[in-house]
Amino acid sequence: MKLTYENSRENMTDNAEALPSGDEALKEKIKERVKNMPPRERFIWFLDYYKFPLLFIAIAVFMVVSVVHSIVTKLPDGFYAEFINARILDSSVIMEPFAEYAGIDTKKESCRIDIDPIENWDSNDQTTLLVIEKTAVRMAAGELDIIAADEDIFMQYATQGDFADLSELLSAEEMERLSPYMVEATAEISDGVYGFPAYYGIRLEGSDVIDKCGAYPEGGAVIAVMVNTTRRDRAVKFLEYLFQ
Secondary structure, eight states, rough: OOOOOHHHHHHHHHHHHOOOTTTHHHHHHHHHHHSSSSSHHHHHHHHHTTHHHHHHHHHHHHHHHHHHHHHHHHOEEEEEEEEETOSSOOOHHHHHHHHHHTOOEEEEEEEEEEEEOOTTTTTHHHHHHHHHHHHHHHHHTTTOOEEEHHHHHHHHHHTTTOOOGGGGGGGGHHHHHHGEEEEEOEEEETEEEEEOOEEEEEEEGGOHHHHTSSSSSSSOEEEEEEETTTTTHHHHEEEEEETT
C-alpha cells in the first residue's frame, strides 16, 4: 500500500505521543522509519519537519543576497540633487534630458533627484525631522550637488553657509543674464560671524524646464549649489541646463 505524506506524518505523531517525552527509543524509532521511507516521502517529511528553520534561512539568504547585489551593482554618483517640496512624481523627466545634455553615461554613473517633503522647517513632525537629518548627513558627506526648495527653506541653509557663492561659479555674463532671478543672502562664516551679502540662489521662475515639468507650480522656489560639492562642474552644468 502506498504511504501518503499525511499518513506518514500522522504515524510519526502517534508514535511520538505514545512514548514518554525524550525517550531515546522514540528517537531511534523515528530515525529508523525515516531511513526506510522512499526518497520522495523522506524529502516531504524533511520539508515539513524543518519548514520553519528553512523559511528563516531562506529569508536571511535573500536579504543578504539583496544587500550584496545592491552594493555591487550600485553606480557611483554622477550627479545628485535634492528637490524639497517639489510636485513632480517622476524625476526622470528632468534627469534623462540633463544626463544627455551634460554627457553623463547613466550606465556608468547615476544621475538622480530625490524629492523630499518639508512642510515647515520649525515643525517637530517625524517626516520633517527625518528629511532635515537625512539632508544634513548627505551634505556633511559631500554627496549633494544641488538643492532646490521654497525660499524660506533655502534661507535656512544659506545663512548656515551651506551654499556656494554663485559669482564664483558663473561667468559675469551669466550673472548679468540671470540677475532678475538672483537671491541674495548673508552666510555665517563662523560662530555668530556673518560675511557680506552674496548671491547664493536663483529663483526657478526663470527656468522653462521647471515650468514645463510643474515641479513648483506655486512658484517661490530657489535653487543653489552646495558649497562642498565634489562635482562643481556638473552642478554648474545643471544650472545651465535649467536656464538655457
